[in-house]
Amino acid sequence: MFISSGDAVPSFKGFTLILPAVSVGNVGQLAVDLLISTLNMPRVGYFHTDCLIPMAGNNPYASSTEDAAQLSTSAEVYSHRDLKLAVLQIRAPIIQTKVKSFRKLMISWMKSSGFLRTVLLSSAHAYQRDDQQLHGTPLRYMLSPSLEKEERQRFEELGWREMEKISVFPGISDSEQRLYIPGGGVTKCLYTDCCTEDVPMAVVLIFCSEGDNIPDAFALINCLNDWLHLLEKPTQGSVQWRVPPSWKLLFGSGIPPLLF
Amino acid sequence: MATFFGEVLSVYSRAVEEDEYEDMTNENEEDEQIRREIEEKRSVEVCWLLGSQDGPLQCSDLIIGAGPNASGFIRAYLLSTVGWTAVAWLSFWNERSRGSERPTVVPGPGEPSCVLYRLESCPTVLICQCQGFVAEDQLFQFTEKVFSCVQTRDLNVTILSDCSSADYKTSDYLSGSSTPFLRCLKTSTYTHTVTCPPLEQPNICSGLAAAVLSHCQVHQISAVLYQCYSDVLHPDSASMQMFAATLSSVLKLEQSLSADVLQRVTRVSEIQSNLYT
Numbered sequence: 057m058f059i060s061s062g063d064a065v066p067s068f069k070g071f072t073l074i075l076p077a078v079s080v081g082n083v084g085q086l087a088v089d090l091l092i093s094t095l096n097m098p099r100v101g102y103f104h105t106d107c108l109i110p111m112a113g114n115n116p117y118a119s120s121t122e123d124a125a126q127l128s129t130s131a132e133v134y135s136h137r138d139l140k141l142a143v144l145q146i147r148a149p150i151i152q153t154k155v156k157s158f159r160k161l162m163i164s165w166m167k168s169s170g171f172l173r174t175v176l177l178s179s180a181h182a183y184q185r186d187d188q189q190l191h192g193t194p195l196r197y198m199l200s201p202s203l204e205k206e207e208r209q210r211f212e213e214l215g216w217r218e219m220e221k222i223s224v225f226p227g228i229s230d231s232e233q234r235l236y237i238p239g240g241g242v243t244k245c246l247y248t249d250c251c252t253e254d255v256p257m258a259v260v261l262i263f264c265s266e267g268d269n270i271p272d273a274f275a276l277i278n279c280l281n282d283w284l285h286l287l288e289k290p291t292q293g294s295v296q297w298r299v300p301p302s303w304k305l306l307f308g309s310g311i312p313p314l315l316f
Numbered sequence: 317m318a319t320f321f322g323e324v325l326s327v328y329s330r331a332v333e334e335d336e337y338e339d340m341t342n343e344n345e346e347d348e349q350i351r352r353e354i355e356e357k358r359s360v361e362v363c364w365l366l367g368s369q370d371g372p373l374q375c376s377d378l379i380i381g382a383g384p385n386a387s388g389f390i391r392a393y394l395l396s397t398v399g400w401t402a403v404a405w406l407s408f409w410n411e412r413s414r415g416s417e418r419p420t421v422v423p424g425p426g427e428p429s430c431v432l433y434r435l436e437s438c439p440t441v442l443i444c445q446c447q448g449f450v451a452e453d454q455l456f457q458f459t460e461k462v463f464s465c466v467q468t469r470d471l472n473v474t475i476l477s478d479c480s481s482a483d484y485k486t487s488d489y490l491s492g493s494s495t496p497f498l499r500c501l502k503t504s505t506y507t508h509t510v511t512c513p514p515l516e517q518p519n520i521c522s523g524l525a526a527a528v529l530s531h532c533q534v535h536q537i538s539a540v541l542y543q544c545y546s547d548v549l550h551p552d553s554a555s556m557q558m559f560a561a562t563l564s565s566v567l568k569l570e571q572s573l574s575a576d577v578l579q580r581v582t583r584v585s586e587i588q589s590n591l592y593t
Contacts, residue, residue, distance in 0.1 A: 059535075078331050078332065079331055079332055080332055081329075082330070082331045104534045105456075106453075109455075109522070110455050110456065110459075110526040111520050111522045111526045111530075112522075112525075112526040112529045112541070113521065114501060114516070114517055116517055116518075118517065125502065127503055129530040130526075130530060151452055151453045153351070153355075154453065181329075239331075266329050301517055305486075305487065305518055306518075308485070309484070310487050312489045
């Protein structure tokens with residue numbers, strides 16, 4: 057559950073919660089890294105749960121030697137008071153047998169904290185797209201019923217595309233349609249839970265392949281910024297997102313010089 | 317991914333496993349019963365060896381050794397001296413355990429186990445020696461059980477852990493002469509000086525060391541982790557000796573007594589690695 061890192065328990069009433077799904081390419085997690093690093097958000101608490109694989113490291117957003125040795129764990133909550141923004145960064149995969157517990161934990165925390173809305177950043181396998189999904193932008197959105205009334209008009213103005221439903225049996229006419237997000241991890245389950253529990257949630261996802269997913273993260277966070285306006289967009293060019301120092305050596309260590 | 321012959325192959329993903337989440341939705345009563353039985357079998361239990369102990373022990377310093385080199389160091393440098401009493405052990409089972417049930421008797425020396433020892437001359441100093449594999453889904457529960465044995469007020473935790481140097485990421489090439497080496501991580505409430513450089517990003521620690529360190533960070537317990545990076549596959553004496561300097565503030569180590577035990581600890585793997593055995 058959520059444990060505050062300071063003495064005072066922070067209030068999230070009326071805040072927007074942004075969290076990633078652990079999905080293909082880790083795109084949601086990379087996008088959240090960009091958000092926390094650029095806004096310089098302080099950590100306000102931990103998400104201490106047995107549903108995530110434990111990991112620990114030094115500060116992934118270190119800007120100087122003073123804060124480089126701040127310990128970081130599997131799941132932490134950062135917040136920005138002025139923007140009324142809370143961000144939950146999940147850094148480890150969910151243990152397979154505890155996915156149901158994790159969903160219950162997330163739903164109960166979202167409800168008890170009184171978030172205005174929740175944004176889930178996710179991704180899906182590009183190679184499993186349906187034919188109709190191949191055209192145009194790789195970005196998609198999904199809205200839970202309670203958020204649909206408020207935001208659908210806005211999303212249509214932005215020119216966003218809603219996630220298409222796929223036939224359960226392709227080729228058969230009048231077949232049942234279902235939501236299909238391969239490689240999305242907990243995305244579909246969490247979205248379905250939010251729909252049934254009347255939690256306002258928006259899912260923003262991108263189709264991608266595993267590899268160098270940094271461009272996908274930039275595309276996803278730019279898309280989110282078009283909606284939420286977390287950072288001012290300059291008239292020429294795009295927002296200058298700050299890449300955290302933990303992104304270095306993404307493709308391994310140095311090459312042994314004896315190789316040549 | 318479709319191939320030339322039309323077959324569809326699943327692509328490996330480092331983030332998600334394929335189609336696992338879909339199967340979780342429709343579970344019946346029998347499935348839930350099986351799941352509960354598996355969880356019960358994989359649960360971690362504390363078994364006290366002191367007759368009258370029912371509450372947590374007074375503890376000022378807790379040393380946790382996780383991994384072959386860290387456990388070997390504890391065995392050679394600490395437990396080989398007189399004055400250590402086993403006070404509790406943790407009973408757990410997973411797929412890599414010996415046997416098919418959770419053990420009910422105290423494990424013998426060298427068996428995979430997790431035993432809590434207390435120093436007789438200074439009863440607030442405890443050692444937790446963890447040999448054997450703790451599964452991913454047991455790490456959280458395991459850590460909670462270990463800390464349920466000790467009082468956490470004014471507690472100082474030192475975690476010793478192993479890691480392969482192949483997992484260490486650095487922009488310069490890591491030559492063989494620089495291994496083994498130590499790196500440290502500490503919680504925000506740790507105020508003592510550390511004896512080695514901090515672990516640089518993007519390197520992280522995982523496993524039992526990460527579970528203990530995360531628990532200490534969340535509950536504001538003073539803790540430090542010393543991770544030894546080694547390029548040797550089996551326990552070796554050079555890696556074990558790296559941990560000696562880390563405990564000088566907690567314990568005084570007997571250097572001469574450990575040479576024989578160190579030989580015995582490392583010789584076991586040497587015999588096993590013989591080509592003709």
